[in-house]
Amino acid sequence: MADLVEIKGVTHAYRTKAGPLPVLNDLTISIPEGEFCAVVGPSGCGKSTLTRLIAGLMKPDSGEVWLHGERVKSPRKTVGMAFQNPVMLEWRTILENVMLPLEIVAPSMPRARREERARQLLALVGLSGFEGKRPSQLSGGMRQRASLCRAIVHKPEVLIMDEPFGALDAFTREDLWQLMHRLRAEEPFTALLITHDLRESVYLADEVIVLSDRPARVQYRMRIDTPSPRPIEMLYEPDSVARLAILREQIEIAQGRSGGAH
Numbered sequence: 001m002a003d004l005v006e007i008k009g010v011t012h013a014y015r016t017k018a019g020p021l022p023v024l025n026d027l028t029i030s031i032p033e034g035e036f037c038a039v040v041g042p043s044g045c046g047k048s049t050l051t052r053l054i055a056g057l058m059k060p061d062s063g064e065v066w067l068h069g070e071r072v073k074s075p076r077k078t079v080g081m082a083f084q085n086p087v088m089l090e091w092r093t094i095l096e097n098v099m100l101p102l103e104i105v106a107p108s109m110p111r112a113r114r115e116e117r118a119r120q121l122l123a124l125v126g127l128s129g130f131e132g133k134r135p136s137q138l139s140g141g142m143r144q145r146a147s148l149c150r151a152i153v154h155k156p157e158v159l160i161m162d163e164p165f166g167a168l169d170a171f172t173r174e175d176l177w178q179l180m181h182r183l184r185a186e187e188p189f190t191a192l193l194i195t196h197d198l199r200e201s202v203y204l205a206d207e208v209i210v211l212s213d214r215p216a217r218v219q220y221r222m223r224i225d226t227p228s229p230r231p232i233e234m235l236y237e238p239d240s241v242a243r244l245a246i247l248r249e250q251i252e253i254a255q256g257r258s259g260g261a262h
């Protein structure tokens with residue numbers, strides 16, 4: 001069976017005043033249904049560009065993007081997205097923010113059902129009692145929890161996350177990592193996570209993909225077969241420490257900084 005997300009030989013360059021800026025170079029990545037894929041790579045190598053291509057917000061110069069066996073040619077309503085700074089509408093309550101994708105994807109769903117679904121997810125992430133608050137009344141971590149609910153409320157084909165935990169303090173970040181595993185157990189999804197945090201990639205992903213410097217190509221892949229949910233202590237085990245060392249070295253190679261001393 002075809003994988004849920006298929007990126008086949010994608011090459012792309014931005015047109016800039018200074019001429020073409022090649023960002024992706026014959027990139028091929030597949031994510032099977034229900035898997036969690038993390039993409040790491042040097043700053044500016046083209047990771048966010050990849051998320052825009054999957055969401056159908058841009059078309060590649062060559063190559064193909066497929067979702068659920070359908071070629072992506074225009075923006076997809078059925079993709080869930082979460083970013084570093086969640087864009088929440090201040091004039092709507094948290095509950096109404098979370099319900100938003102359902103209004104777009106399932107406009108005929110009765111309001112009571114949309115509300116029930118949003119409340120159920122908010123309870124799952126520990127935000128019961130905050131449904132009526134405005135986004136500015138929540139902490140950064142709470143806003144990110146709500147934004148994750150909004151990203152999965154409509155059961156998206158794929159959940160795309162671009163540095164969603166990057167702006168949070170270390171403790172809140174680890175809390176949210178654990179929450180991701182709980183969410184996966186309750187609400188199975190297929191995910192692509194862009195991150196600069198190697199520990200995050202090892203703790204969360206079934207496969208970690210290291211991209212080379214721009215124009216990005218797949219430089220290295222690592223499978224992590226530890227079943228989800230994973231205890232946070234996993235990160236301190238020798239297997240994880242060894243994986244982190246390999247990934248770190250791969251990033252150094254991608255940045256052209258490896259002296260081969262490791």
Ligand SMILES: Nc1ncnc2c1ncn2[C@@H]1O[C@H](COP(=O)(O)OP(=O)(O)OP(=O)(O)O)[C@@H](O)[C@H]1O
Nearest residue numbers: 014015016021023042043044045046047048049050
């Ligand atoms: N619309 C655009 N027009 C021209 N150049 C762009 C555009 N969007 C991104 N770029 C450039 O393309 C390159 C890749 O950008 P992209 O945001 O995909 O990288 P990234 O890996 O996500 O970066 P970071 O890790 O810093 O978030 C960068 O050099 C960026 O400046």
